[in-house]
Amino acid sequence: xxxxxxxxxxxxxxxxxAVEVKNLxxxxxxxxxxxxxxxxxxxxxxxxxxxLTQLVVEIAAVILLIRATLHRDIASKFLGNRPFGAFVAxxxxxxxxxxxxxxxxxxxxxxxxxxMAVSRFYPLNALExxxxxxVVTSVILDYRAYDTLGEATVLFTAxxxxxxxxxxxxxxxxxxxxxx
Numbered sequence: 001x002x003x004x005x006x007x008x009x010x011x012x013x014x015x016x017x018a019v020e021v022k023n024l025x026x027x028x029x030x031x032x033x034x035x036x037x038x039x040x041x042x043x044x045x046x047x048x049x050x051x052l053t054q055l056v057v058e059i060a061a062v063i064l065l066i067r068a069t070l071h072r073d074i075a076s077k078f079l080g081n082r083p084f085g086a087f088v089a090x091x092x093x094x095x096x097x098x099x100x101x102x103x104x105x106x107x108x109x110x111x112x113x114x115x116m117a118v119s120r121f122y123p124l125n126a127l128e129x130x131x132x133x134x135v136v137t138s139v140i141l142d143y144r145a146y147d148t149l150g151e152a153t154v155l156f157t158a159x160x161x162x163x164x165x166x167x168x169x170x171x172x173x174x175x176x177x178x179x180x
Contacts (some may be wrong), residue, residue: 004043004044004045005089007037007040007041007044008037008041009032009038010033011037011038011041014030014031014033014034014037015030015031015034016029018030018031018034024068024069024116025069028062028065028069029062031061031062031065031100032058032062035054035055035057035058035061035062036055036058038053038054038058039051039054039058042054049147049151050147050150050151051152053151053154053155054154057154057155057157057158060162061158061160061161061162062168064162064165065162065165070167097165106134114146122135122138122139122143123135125138126138129142129143130143157171
């Protein structure tokens with residue numbers, strides 16, 4: 001339970017950084033950290049499908065937001081030699097690998113055992129518990145209805161965000177000022 005509080009604290013810190021920082025690229029990275037933390041929280045709360053949806057939507061949103069904030073000629077600029085950035089990236093890679101090894105050692109059941117006990121409950125009790133003739137329908141619309149509603153909301157929000165970033169109407173004035 002303590003790891004949830006730590007992740008919540010990191011997510012709050014990332015949100016505050018995203019709001020307070022002056023650089024747009026830093027704000028986008030901070031928002032990405034918040035979304036990544038949320039997907040890990042979903043994973044810890046035993047909702048891997050929601051975690052995967054959150055991760056996919058977060059990656060797509062961060063890529064689009066980075067693309068929207070960067071200038072087109074950023075690739076041609078000389079960035080110079082940055083040993084501190086390489087050191088931070090290496091430390092991050094080592095910590096991520098260590099966390100992954102710990103999670104796979106402690107959280108994975110032995111090979112051949114079912115991952116969740118719920119997977120046996122749904123097929124056996126779908127007809128009596130919900131009255132639906134289809135097991136998939138009973139799981140999606142009865143047992144996990146709020147989960148399905150949450151996933152649909154996340155996907156709808158991602159589509160609206162992509163359309164907002166990629167729209168061309170309303171940007172004509174900004175594009176004309178940049179050309180001049």
